[in-house]
Amino acid sequence: MRPEYRDPTKVNTINESQSPRTHSVRPNYTTIYTEYRTVANIPRVSVYWDFVDQTSSMGLVLKAVGAYVLYIISRAVYNVFFHPLARFPGPKIWSASRLPYLFTLVIGQNSFRIKALHDEYGPIVRVAPNELHINDPRAWNDIYLRKDSEIRPPQWGMRPPGIESYNVISGVGADHARFRKALGLAFSEDAVKEYEPTVRSYFNKFTARIDDLIAKNKGSAVVDMVKWSNFTTFDIIGELAWSKSYGCLDTGAGHAIMGVLSHFQGVIIAAAITYYPWINNALMAITPRSAFEDLKMIFNDGHERLQNRLKNGPSGHPDVLGHLAEYNKQNPTAKITDDEIEQNVFSCLVAGSECLTTAFSGALHYLLVYPSKLHRAQQEVRAAFSSEASINATDAAKLEYLNAIIEESLPPPPPPSQEPSSPSTVVSVSCYSMFRSASHFSAPDVFAPERFLPSPSTDDSSKWSPDSPLNHNDMAAFKPWGVGPRECPAQPLARLEMRLFLAILLYRYDFRVAEGSYLTRWTSQRVFETWQKEKMDVEFTPASSSMGETLPVAAP
Numbered sequence: 001m002r003p004e005y006r007d008p009t010k011v012n013t014i015n016e017s018q019s020p021r022t023h024s025v026r027p028n029y030t031t032i033y034t035e036y037r038t039v040a041n042i043p044r045v046s047v048y049w050d051f052v053d054q055t056s057s058m059g060l061v062l063k064a065v066g067a068y069v070l071y072i073i074s075r076a077v078y079n080v081f082f083h084p085l086a087r088f089p090g091p092k093i094w095s096a097s098r099l100p101y102l103f104t105l106v107i108g109q110n111s112f113r114i115k116a117l118h119d120e121y122g123p124i125v126r127v128a129p130n131e132l133h134i135n136d137p138r139a140w141n142d143i144y145l146r147k148d149s150e151i152r153p154p155q156w157g158m159r160p161p162g163i164e165s166y167n168v169i170s171g172v173g174a175d176h177a178r179f180r181k182a183l184g185l186a187f188s189e190d191a192v193k194e195y196e197p198t199v200r201s202y203f204n205k206f207t208a209r210i211d212d213l214i215a216k217n218k219g220s221a222v223v224d225m226v227k228w229s230n231f232t233t234f235d236i237i238g239e240l241a242w243s244k245s246y247g248c249l250d251t252g253a254g255h256a257i258m259g260v261l262s263h264f265q266g267v268i269i270a271a272a273i274t275y276y277p278w279i280n281n282a283l284m285a286i287t288p289r290s291a292f293e294d295l296k297m298i299f300n301d302g303h304e305r306l307q308n309r310l311k312n313g314p315s316g317h318p319d320v321l322g323h324l325a326e327y328n329k330q331n332p333t334a335k336i337t338d339d340e341i342e343q344n345v346f347s348c349l350v351a352g353s354e355c356l357t358t359a360f361s362g363a364l365h366y367l368l369v370y371p372s373k374l375h376r377a378q379q380e381v382r383a384a385f386s387s388e389a390s391i392n393a394t395d396a397a398k399l400e401y402l403n404a405i406i407e408e409s410l411p412p413p414p415p416p417s418q419e420p421s422s423p424s425t426v427v428s429v430s431c432y433s434m435f436r437s438a439s440h441f442s443a444p445d446v447f448a449p450e451r452f453l454p455s456p457s458t459d460d461s462s463k464w465s466p467d468s469p470l471n472h473n474d475m476a477a478f479k480p481w482g483v484g485p486r487e488c489p490a491q492p493l494a495r496l497e498m499r500l501f502l503a504i505l506l507y508r509y510d511f512r513v514a515e516g517s518y519l520t521r522w523t524s525q526r527v528f529e530t531w532q533k534e535k536m537d538v539e540f541t542p543a544s545s546s547m548g549e550t551l552p553v554a555a556p
């Protein structure tokens with residue numbers, strides 16, 4: 001029988017607020033606060049400062065420190081034994097204070113630790129005084145699919161210094177709905193189909209760079225695929241968004257925007273996980289002034305790009321801005337301003353390039369770890385297309401094994417839990433725990449694209465035979481794009497890019513881990529909202545057919 005997790009947070013029955021991975025549920029806090037205050041007042045009963053001279057300043061300091069310590073202890077005791085969540089399982093120290101949870105976040109281990117807690121304590125774990133993590137597929141809809149309210153914690157409304165407009169990530173309510181509608185046009189299946197030639201031209205640029213290196217190095221090229229995947233995804237989203245790429249593939253170097261965005265991504269994310277209000281201020285205080293200067297430069301650059309694009313039109317291909325203009329034409333009373341457009345493009349740059357880079361790197365990593373799966377994927381792609389020029393996203397979408405690899409590689413986003421502005425219970429789904437749970441998936445730590453293929457061994461193709469090592473896969477647990485109003489709006493683009501890029505690489509090259517290099521175990525990498533991907537040196541050589549001939553490739 002499945003464990004019951006609804007009571008007492010009553011996810012379905014009381015008003016709650018939603019964040020990307022979190023709903024805060026507000027039970028009756030009058031009672032809780034009364035109890036809480038009774039306990040919190042205990043420190044005022046002086047016990048030990050009779051021993052110190054209360055007239056000296058040292059005495060006053062000790063008294064204050066003593067009072068604070070007693071307050072913390074009494075609060076911890078209350079949290080562990082008397083708090084309404086006290087009966088939920090979890091380590092006592094995590095129930096007493098949020099510090100252990102925060103500590104694992106700061107060292108990039110939070111997702112792994114929460115998974116270990118689920119393994120030890122079961123599908124519901126108390127991970128902080130007022131927070132539960134839930135490892136049950138039903139929780140996706142219960143928590144994230146509520147239509148009645150979406151009150152995000154105020155941290156998500158944060159805007160960078162000097163910026164007034166919201167974007168799709170920071171916006172709430174009517175603003176969020178307006179941005180989603182506009183981005184829905186820009187990332188619809190039809191719109192994305194029209195982007196394919198542009199996307200393809202950047203993959204061709206990538207392969208041209210690799211081919212140059214192969215020619216120079218007499219037969220093989222070694223490149224760090226984490227870095228070069230990032231160059232490629234960043235150039236593509238720049239070109240698609242405002243018809244001007246960042247030139248990373250041309251220069252072989254990252255654009256300043258990549259460093260600054262990742263720095264501020266860290267700040268914004270850290271602020272989003274602000275459980276103690278002072279952390280946010282401290283983070284902003286320690287952010288170097290130069291970072292703010294760089295940020296200003298980036299926004300000026302974005303502003304210039306937008307103005308140029310508005311003046312000159314798209315550069316010979318459809319782009320996101322064209323769709324946003326179309327949205328404004330269709331919705332004269334709910335237009336998106338130029339400033340909002342700028343900010344929304346920035347949110348796509350961050351959300352788009354980082355997730356895709358992680359997905360590409362993850363897929364390549366596991367193909368390098370499992371040569372037999374790499375071989376199977378190469379065979380499938382090389383048999384399906386007669387030349388590299390004939391590779392296209394529509395046909396690549398039909399390749400069962402390629403698409404199974406993509407599904408199995410989708411990065412589990414970590415759980416950005418939030419504490420809303422008022423006292424509440426926070427409930428979250430931890431994607432990593434869910435995707436790696438032995439309760440939901442057979443061999444959850446094994447890279448097994450086969451779990452996404454129809455079963456080879458039973459009449460019912462949706463089920464694996466009971467004796468198969470992959471006989472249990474509860475796909476209701478697998479939601480790598482999120483659920484509900486905040487679900488990724490750009491799935492068609494992400495899938496198109498992944499299918500095309502992988503198909504082209506598999507068709508055009510043979511590859512392996514570069515000599516003298518090694519792969520870092522994927523799950524040894526730390527996670528700070530995004531996976532901190534280690535260098536991955538891959539050696540590419542021109543693909544040979546099973547006959548030993550070089551395969552026909554496209555002109556770059």
Ligand code: HEM
Pocket residue numbers: 019020021168169180237347348349351352353355356359410411413480481482483485486487488489490491493494
């Ligand atoms: C493999 C690639 C990708 C994955 C796995 C992915 C996954 C996700 C997830 C899990 C969310 C959060 C859902 C939530 O908050 O509950 C999200 C949001 C978002 N993604 Fe993606 N994404 C990918 C690629 C992209 C690309 C290519 C773009 C844009 C070009 C993009 C744009 C966005 C935006 C703008 C949001 C915020 C939506 C909102 O708050 O309403 N993503 N994505």
